[in-house]
Amino acid sequence: MRKFLMFLILVPIIEICVVLLSGKLIGAFPTLLLIVVTGMLGVYLAKTKGIKAFQQLKIAIERGQAPGDAIIDGVLTFVGSVLLVLPGFISDILGILLVMPATRKLFKPMIYYWLRKKMKKGQIILMQK
Template sequence: MAVVFLLYVAAEVAAVWAVASVIGFLPTLGVLLAGAFLGSWLARREGGKAARAFAATARAGRPAHAEITDGMLVGLGGLFILVPGFVSDVVGLLLLLPPTRGLFRKAWLRRIERRAPSAFHQSHGRVIVVDSEVVDRRRGDDDPPSRPVIDSW
């Protein structure tokens, strides 16, 4: 992980150095600031769209996997935009723009679908989730709950 971070820092420094050598120091700072402002505006706009899409999907009673993933990717893209540097700005813009965000979303959901069965098998099937309620299968059906259930509604 440290090697990846060092490579990232080296790439950022090289990118800033290359741009500054072509257009100068002050214009480079201006481009970085303009990118931060434009990116934060885009993140706010796309975040609002993702939130509205999630609300509409939830109201319709459909699963909102894509909408939740879009919101996560927009947040991550906004974070990358706020980190100073050209490499992070490009990654942030790729996560914020809908066409490229769709590619990241599909890859992320495929990865989760591949890993989800292995996560279940690692638990040896002892704990399952039914209707958003955790059920411990180690306990017998006739055993009382380990703690009283208090319903405050």
């Protein structure tokens, strides 16, 4: 819990510092323009990619396949889109990495590792019919 609290405190401070530095380097208007454009891109991607991920999930379920990859892709894409909507450049960089399929693949092993760890501790239980 302490790590999460430190994360909630440090990330906004770092984001503000990076935005202020960017404003000093490239100017206030270009900085604000970048923040607005990435926010709009995030909203657009959340809508389009979210619908696509839901359709892939539906297709996997209809075929009787485990929708593991479809769910993880959908969640990572959604999280990336939300990060793009948030103001700040660090969140934008992470959001772009999560939205792009080529770089999203780099995050999947970490998610699977985290899920396996939670399952071993009994914090996540899978039920099959």
